[in-house]
Amino acid sequence: MSKTDLNHSNKKTINTQDRRKFLQKSVLAAMATVLGADIVHASSMPEGYIPLALPADFDPMKGKSKGMIVRNEKPWNVEPTPDLLNDAVTPFASIFIRNNGLIPEDVDVNDWTLTIGGESVTQEKTYTLEELKKKFKSYSYQLTLECGGNGRAGFYPPASGNQWEEGAVYCSEWTGVRLKDVLADVGIKSDAVYIGYYGKDKHLNGDPTKVVISRGAPIAKAMQDETLLAWKLNGEDIPLQHGYPLRMVCGGWPASVSGKWLHKLVVRNQVHDGPKMMGDAYRVPKYPVAPGQEVPEEDMKIIESMPVKSLITYPKSGAMFDKSKTLHVQGQAWAGEQEVREMQVTIDFGATWQKCSLKKPANRLAWQQWSIDLNFPQAGYYEIWAKATDDQGISQPMVMPGWNPKGYLNNACHRIAVKVS
């Protein structure tokens, strides 16, 4: 807009300049807030100059589907609508973005190293990316990553945080080396109980020494075949907002366990205590609580495997069609560490259930495709509800699952509305 305005009239030029000044001031004010200090000489900065500390060049929405819902721009938190997750392997365009801090923009892939240390390594060791790729055998897995807070919007009393609806989940193909192979090369002590990651993301408050998020997993999870140190997503370099150039990927667990921009791993002789491991972050009560109940910190436990869940990815909610039509319905189902054993849908609010056809997962921890053809007895408004059952016999609840203070683990049945005429 500003370019054409500038060419058109003086008045508009002035307006544009005013706007630029205003924008520059706003940006500087925002920066000052972030940095926790006034920017000296801000008034003498050249017009249009944007300090390097700001993520001015990188647009995390570039290449993303139009239907993505931006929950937050600072930090970036974006989710697709369920119909965008219809592919067996989620394309980059539909992958949700969840950040606790700022996306690092100063990634130098040539200088990138991974250091593995901590109390429980026999010796600290550092690898370059090239060394990782050459020294160890690489594997590819389709891995389901779901935000622990996916579905938070459904809880009442409302839980604070990004009000995710259904879309903070995906299953893409990751390529990298097995963490267990690397840990074997490093050498870990018998007292190792947990691993923790450190990434290069930057804290919202601008303090470069402050760690944004440093979570992890028990050593048993780290030793699984599918736990990768990955550099490729769907066969290409991992996009920056998803962890370029290196990410630890732990399928089936809250996606926050899969550390982005990975440059350090620690092998701990205790449960990792990095930021977002403690307090009520990614934790739920050890026992069922009443909605709104206060829960002491010591009564909260770390979320591990995500619960059984499914999505209706076709058709998109709101479909209107003729009664003569047989409606093909399809979606995804997953169950954390488990496999989904059965998939059912109802068009009468659970009075009767119809069994869907269900595919096996491409590999352990990958989501599974399901489908069913539905006919409707008469014209009217219907809701299609989908319910998955895992191999332990545990199903999705139709109502909201137990309330928890931070609104995690909402695996209530997904549903869509359709109208038959």
Place this chain on the structure above:
Amino acid sequence: MNNSAKNKSTRPKKETLQLFNVLIKSTIGILVLVVLLVGLVLAIVFQPEISALQSADATEAGESVASQEEPLDQLVDGKDVATGLIAGEGLELVKASCTACHSSALILQNRFTREGWHSKIVWMQETQGLWDLGDNESKILDYLAEHYAPEEAHGRRAPLSNIDWYELKD
């Protein structure tokens, strides 16, 4: 009652004229008041059906009025003790207009928008003998809409909303 206002507004030039006017108007005003009062007393005495709604239970009416004298306006935890209604502007009007006929529970257990409450009033006027509430109607609706509005849906699953309807084409 409004002599001072009249004085200000008329502002006659001669004092005698002013005095004359005041006397005439005061006399007329007093006469009107007396006629109204006598009429009201006569009406209540000879035509009790005018106040049929209040005296539906004529024998109990006196008792309840008497017993309400004591806790009248008594508020505990922001609620009127006699009715359980939330304290607020319009409470006395609501008590006078609504709980004269029915219990406050009819209000307490319901949640409507202003339009919803209005339709209840219309229904009561059309079928239940509720009188014209005049200027009080809007004050009563203000009170009901403020204190007994629908609460945010927070069942175990809220109804689907913002459905973007579209023709499904294969």
